Amino acid sequence: xxxxxxxxxVPALLAAVPLTLQxxxxxxxxxxxxxALAAWARLSGHxxxxxxxxxxxxxxxxxxxxxxxxxxxxxLSQFEAVRASLFWPLLREPYWCAILALMLNTGAYQSxxxxxxxxxxxxxxVEAARACGMSRLLLFRRIVLPVAVRQAxxxxxxxxxxxxxxxxxxxxxxxxxxxxVARRIISQTYAVFEIFIVAGILYLLINFAxxxxxxxxxxxxxxxxxxxx
Amino acid sequence: MKxxxxxxxxxxxxxxxxxxxxxxxxxxxxxxxxxxxEGAYMPWNGTDSSGKLVGFEVDLMKDLCTRMxxxxxxxxxxxxxxxxxxxxxxxxxxxxxxxxxxxxxKVIQFAGPxxxxxxxxxxxxGSPLLTIAADPALVDMKELTADERTVIExxxxxxxxxxxxxxxxxxxxxxxxxxxxxxxxxxxxxVDNIGLDLVAxxxxxxxxxxxxxxxxxxEGATKDITVFGTQYRGGILGDGVAVGLRKADKxxxxxxxxxxxxxxxxxxTGKLSTQWFGYDIAVTP
Numbered sequence: 260x261x262x263x264x265x266x267x268x269v270p271a272l273l274a275a276v277p278l279t280l281q282x283x284x285x286x287x288x289x290x291x292x293x294x295a296l297a298a299w300a301r302l303s304g305h306x307x308x309x310x311x312x313x314x315x316x317x318x319x320x321x322x323x324x325x326x327x328x329x330x331x332x333x334x335l336s337q338f339e340a341v342r343a344s345l346f347w348p349l350l351r352e353p354y355w356c357a358i359l360a361l362m363l364n365t366g367a368y369q370s371x372x373x374x375x376x377x378x379x380x381x382x383x384x385v386e387a388a389r390a391c392g393m394s395r396l397l398l399f400r401r402i403v404l405p406v407a408v409r410q411a412x413x414x415x416x417x418x419x420x421x422x423x424x425x426x427x428x429x430x431x432x433x434x435x436x437x438x439x440v441a442r443r444i445i446s447q448t449y450a451v452f453e454i455f456i457v458a459g460i461l462y463l464l465i466n467f468a469x470x471x472x473x474x475x476x477x478x479x480x481x482x483x484x485x486x487x488x
Numbered sequence: 489m490k491x492x493x494x495x496x497x498x499x500x501x502x503x504x505x506x507x508x509x510x511x512x513x514x515x516x517x518x519x520x521x522x523x524x525x526e527g528a529y530m531p532w533n534g535t536d537s538s539g540k541l542v543g544f545e546v547d548l549m550k551d552l553c554t555r556m557x558x559x560x561x562x563x564x565x566x567x568x569x570x571x572x573x574x575x576x577x578x579x580x581x582x583x584x585x586x587x588x589x590x591x592x593x594k595v596i597q598f599a600g601p602x603x604x605x606x607x608x609x610x611x612x613x614g615s616p617l618l619t620i621a622a623d624p625a626l627v628d629m630k631e632l633t634a635d636e637r638t639v640i641e642x643x644x645x646x647x648x649x650x651x652x653x654x655x656x657x658x659x660x661x662x663x664x665x666x667x668x669x670x671x672x673x674x675x676x677x678x679v680d681n682i683g684l685d686l687v688a689x690x691x692x693x694x695x696x697x698x699x700x701x702x703x704x705x706x707e708g709a710t711k712d713i714t715v716f717g718t719q720y721r722g723g724i725l726g727d728g729v730a731v732g733l734r735k736a737d738k739x740x741x742x743x744x745x746x747x748x749x750x751x752x753x754x755x756x757t758g759k760l761s762t763q764w765f766g767y768d769i770a771v772t773p
Binding site: 333336337346351352353406431433442443445446447449451 | 505568569571572574595656657674675676677681684685687688690709
């Protein structure tokens with residue numbers, strides 16, 4: 260073990276943390292939009308919309324993220340039509356290709372979390388709200404959403420942690436996030452063990468913070484489960 | 489909180505206890521030698537459609553092994569882990585278009601060289617960079633004259649602000665990092681992927697082994713890649729392609745060096761080179 264080398268690699272690896280966080284945050288946020296859309300489509304009762312949403316979820320949950328990243332980065336760019344399209348300024352950049360792949364992937368998983376959470380809202384509560392004369396929007400905001408969010412949080416926390424780890428695959432398309440920088444340092448020092456340990460610790464710390472944050476949110480949203488003081 | 493810290497400590501302890509690192513072989517009679525190649529660097533080494541390893545180095549290896557009277561096993565290994573895995577004893581030698589450089593000599597030793605190829609810049613057909621003249625045709629980086637320095641500086645200013653692709657952990661990546669300060673370097677795991685990104689227009693130019701660029705030009709998707717400007721060799725770019733070995737295996741180095749000299753004298757290296765490259769890149773060690 261070369262402790263000095265490990266210590267020396269810390270600043271370079273730390274400098275890569277913002278990119279990792281950006282990839283995760285943007286992908287999660289945009290993925291949430293995708294997921295809400297897909298979950299809504301599946302619960303809408305509209306056959307075509309539900310079919311399209313299920314197909315999306317099936318494809319992106321059923322194929323490896325690495326394959327999706329390669330298809331989007333190296334695959335799409337082979338078509339002249341894609342390179343001539345107005346999406347090219349975005350697809351040209353490895354950064355946006357990574358976000359697109361991560362977003363589509365997490366969107367598929369998140370939509371299942373959302374769908375499950377909404378379905379878990381007791382039918383009786385919905386009927387009671389309707390009997391009180393609540394409009395659909397008000398019913399969703401006051402009754403369905405609070406219950407569903409509480410229900411979804413633990414699974415959602417899992418998804419965040421999975422995304423932090425999944426973002427390491429962005430290093431395969433030349434992005435210098437934590438894993439990318441680690442691989443570059445290793446290629447110069449050949450110290451695989453030392454550098455990946457430091458990189459691993461950084462991921463651990465990020466996920467530690469993420470898990471704490473989720474737990475705090477859960478605590479905030481379930482005051483009725485706490486002992487009264 | 490206390491339990492979390494305890495958990496973290498236990499985790500760290502488990503990770504550290506796994507530090508069992510394999511060491512180099514002791515002096516022994518070499519009967520079987522495992523040789524690693526990348527399998528993605530045509531015409532040096534590549535993989536055919538059936539998954540079989542082929543190429544100049546695969547054929548040369550067979551000849552060298554017969555001369556050394558050892559049984560050889562060829563393994564495919566990704567480029568970016570090829571030196572660490574050698575050190576860990578996963579195989580005994582590297583023949584993967586690897587140039588012998590001082591940087592690499594810090595961690596491994598080399599037998600050879602058996603071949604030498606200059607590095608070249610390339611861009612897509614129609615790129616304005618192609619107007620950069622090949623004047624002079626070749627620069628040896630070993631002892632740079634004032635004129636040669638000017639050539640490199642001129643190139644650096646012509647490429648300023650451009651994005652250049654190179655394979656990670658290669659002599660070419662080091663060259664760009666050291667001599668082209670205004671250039672954005674993008675590093676790739678495989679040379680094929682540099683070619684794809686050059687075609688896609690994500691990078692303006694690539695810097696690689698002249699022959700590896702030749703390999704790309706033989707593929708349909710990357711056939712329009714065109715070499716431009718001065719080519720470079722020596723110094724930071726190494727002293728030719730050689731067999732990489734663990735420093736401890738002195739006897740294996742002797743075996744390889746003898747076989748490489750014999751193969752060269754018998755004209756085998758030259759013949760295989762002409763067969764795979766179309767020209768002779770064999771050198772005497």
